Amino acid sequence: MTAGDENLGEMLARRGFGRRGLLKFAFAMTASLALPPALAAAMAENLAAAKRQSVIWLSFQECTGCLETLLRTDSPTIAGLIFDFISLDYQEALMAASGSAAELTLRQAVAANKGKFLLAIDGSVPVADGGVYSLTGGKSNVSMLEEIAPDAAAILAIGTCAAYGGIPKAYPNPTGAVGVEDVITDKPIVNIPGCPPIPEVLSGVLVYFVSFGRLPDLDERKRPLAYFGTTIHDQCYRRPYYDQGKFAKSFDDEGARQGWCLFELGCKGPTTHNACASLKWNDGTSFPIESGHGCLGCSEPDFWDQEGGFYTSLAGGAGPGWRESGIAAAVGIAGGAAAAFAARRKTPEAQE
Amino acid sequence: MAARRVKNFDVFSVDGLVDALLMEVAALLENFLAHKRPGIIDLLGLPLSAACLAALEERLGEGEIAVLLRVSGESHIRETRFPGVWWTRHLDETGRVVALLIEVADVPEILRADPVDMQHSLRRLGEATNFSLARPAR
Numbered sequence: 376m377t378a379g380d381e382n383l384g385e386m387l388a389r390r391g392f393g394r395r396g397l398l399k400f401a402f403a404m405t406a407s408l409a410l411p412p413a414l415a416a417a418m419a420e421n422l423a424a425a426k427r428q429s430v431i432w433l434s435f436q437e438c439t440g441c442l443e444t445l446l447r448t449d450s451p452t453i454a455g456l457i458f459d460f461i462s463l464d465y466q467e468a469l470m471a472a473s474g475s476a477a478e479l480t481l482r483q484a485v486a487a488n489k490g491k492f493l494l495a496i497d498g499s500v501p502v503a504d505g506g507v508y509s510l511t512g513g514k515s516n517v518s519m520l521e522e523i524a525p526d527a528a529a530i531l532a533i534g535t536c537a538a539y540g541g542i543p544k545a546y547p548n549p550t551g552a553v554g555v556e557d558v559i560t561d562k563p564i565v566n567i568p569g570c571p572p573i574p575e576v577l578s579g580v581l582v583y584f585v586s587f588g589r590l591p592d593l594d595e596r597k598r599p600l601a602y603f604g605t606t607i608h609d610q611c612y613r614r615p616y617y618d619q620g621k622f623a624k625s626f627d628d629e630g631a632r633q634g635w636c637l638f639e640l641g642c643k644g645p646t647t648h649n650a651c652a653s654l655k656w657n658d659g660t661s662f663p664i665e666s667g668h669g670c671l672g673c674s675e676p677d678f679w680d681q682e683g684g685f686y687t688s689l690a691g692g693a694g695p696g697w698r699e700s701g702i703a704a705a706v707g708i709a710g711g712a713a714a715a716f717a718a719r720r721k722t723p724e725a726q727e
Numbered sequence: 728m729a730a731r732r733v734k735n736f737d738v739f740s741v742d743g744l745v746d747a748l749l750m751e752v753a754a755l756l757e758n759f760l761a762h763k764r765p766g767i768i769d770l771l772g773l774p775l776s777a778a779c780l781a782a783l784e785e786r787l788g789e790g791e792i793a794v795l796l797r798v799s800g801e802s803h804i805r806e807t808r809f810p811g812v813w814w815t816r817h818l819d820e821t822g823r824v825v826a827l828l829i830e831v832a833d834v835p836e837i838l839r840a841d842p843v844d845m846q847h848s849l850r851r852l853g854e855a856t857n858f859s860l861a862r863p864a865r
Contacts, residue, residue, distance in 0.1 A: 384843060394841035396798040399817050402837075403825035405769070412767040412828055416836055423843070456799070659823055 383460060383585075384423025397423055400456050401586075407654075408579045408591065409601040421586045422460065428585045429488040430495055431481070431523070432466040435516040436509045436543045436552055437498025441534035442468055444571040457578040460585050464488065467511070478512055485526050493584065494527035496520070496555050499536040499543040503551025520558055529563040529590055530555060533577060538566035538597075539676035546680050556597065565590055566597040568649075570673035575654050576602045596676070598648065607644035607670045610652035613637065631667065641686040642669030649674040741779045745786055748773075748829075752787075752812055755831040759811065765832035771824070780827075787814060787829075794838060800825075804835055 387397065401415040401422065410418075434442070463469070464484035465477075472480050484492070498516070501508040506515030524530060532555040535541035543552035556564050567576050580599055583591045592600045608614060616622070616636040623630035623637055631637075638645070644652075647670050651662040663670060671685055672678040748768065755766030770780065790806035800820040806813055813835050817826040830836075 388843065388847050393798070393844040393847075395796065395837050395844075398837045399796075399799055399802060399826075402817055402828065403819070406771050406826045409772060412769040412826070413765075415767075658821060 382423065383425050383427065387459065394419065394423065404579065404582050407575055408583060418586045425585050427462040428460060429464050429492040430461045431464050431484050431492050432495040433519060434467055435496060435498030436501050436550065437536055439468060440571045441497040445574050445577055447574060457581055461581060485523055489526045491528050493529055493531055494524060495531045495533055496537045497533045499540045499552035500555060500558050501550035501552050508550035517558060524559045524562055527562060529565065530559060531580065532556065532564055532566045534572050535568040535570045535673055538568040541570065542679055563590055564597050565593060565599060568598065568674040573650055573654050576650065602650040603648040607647045607649055607652050611644055611664055613664060637664060637669040639688050640669050641688060643672030643689065644670040645689060647672040647675055741782050744775065744779050745783045748783055749786065752829060752831060756811060759831050765830065765836065768829040770827040770829065784814060787812065
């Protein structure tokens with residue numbers, strides 16, 4: 376599966392896929408990546424001239440959910456084209472080889488693409504007790520990462536676990552789980568968090584890298600700005616209800632049935648950066664808020680341990696709910712910590 | 728590939744947005760006439776409601792040309808009632824809109840046959856010719 380000499384344009388043409396298809400793909404990608412559409416022609420031209428991009432994928436402390444969701448991009452849509460642009464040279468769950476043959480494949484793939492391959496990681500890196508809590512072929516995840524990362528062109532930390540430690544890092548974090556960026560500090564890293572991450576975001580990053588030879592612009596948490604530049608709240612179709620002060624107070628009240636804002640039911644949309652509300656899931660079917668549940672904030676660091684839990688209204692920021700819950704909490708503090716907790720829990724009622 | 732769509736609820740007046748976009752189209756047209764440089768507006772990247780998009784499409788109207796492309800799903804490209812201004816809708820194989828554009832050009836780039844594809848045509852025509860010539864000799 377190593378990348379050949381043929382460029383992508385020739386490969387696609389051989390299969391009857393002409394430049395028009397590539398240009399259409401580029402239009403879809405520039406729209407997805409929030410790039411100026413005028414760049415589409417250059418993107419298509421660069422893709423045609425590019426070689427297949429070697430990707431070496433290592434799975435650490437993970438549940439395989441990230442890989443599962445990303446494989447679903449291989450639906451019969453234009454996005455499936457991304458699988459023609461990359462050469463997935465190592466992925467333990469997908470490859471046929473096992474044991475020493477797999478280890479040899481990994482060494483060969485690294486040697487053949489030294490300095491050029493993208494290293495994709497899913498899962499957190501357990502570092503407690505010498506990294507003994509997750510081993511592959513007797514090697515700890517942390518030692519594999521430290522051995523292979525220096526030869527990569529860049530690292531893609533796929534999913535919240537690889538980006539920030541995720542669920543394995545949840546209190547009390549017995550394995551000492553950390554994100555890739557806590558171990559490797561001298562390589563370009565793109566974090567693509569989410570539990571799981573949105574497949575289109577990975578496609579977008581890969582296409583950008585293959586087209587322009589560099590990583591897309593990132594935010595301060597190393598996430599692609601095009602997808603993580605705004606919050607779920609900013610893109611949410613229920614936002615007008617927030618602005619109008621119309622909130623569901625329980626999951627089965629009239630407000631919930633009317634599709635009102637889920638802020639008071641603990642929705643973390645206002646503090647969560649991701650593109651679920653615009654890209655959606657399951658081929659654009661819906662996203663959690665559209666299914667009637669608040670955002671859990673799964674693409675943010677330590678989302679599992681957030682104060683108050685998933686169903687407590689956000690204790691910060693401006694807007695309905697905050698002011699009142701702050702006053703309620705302040706009153707509660709005067710009466711003791713338990714009362715403060717009770718007051719915050721009662722925030723929805725305090726609104727009425 | 729789902730395209731990004733920014734806030735799609737009505738927060739601006741429909742007429743105001745449509746007027747602003749038409750002025751943008753006019754500027755792109757002016758630029759094309761002066762420099763032969765095509766211009767494109769990505770409508771999915773703008774905060775337009777369905778009502779606003781419909782109003783814009785109606786204001787631009789229908790022109791003389793409508794083209795159907797069948798590549799990775801359908802693409803519908805039609806000239807508006809303003810020659811040189813094209814309304815382009817790219818769909819994927821499932822019928823989802825992956826790009827919605829206003830293109831300003833004499834011909835939208837995607838309609839041109841690419842020289843590399845034409846080279847392939849030439850080779851395939853050659854192969855087809857050889858095949859038909861070879862048949863009587865069997």
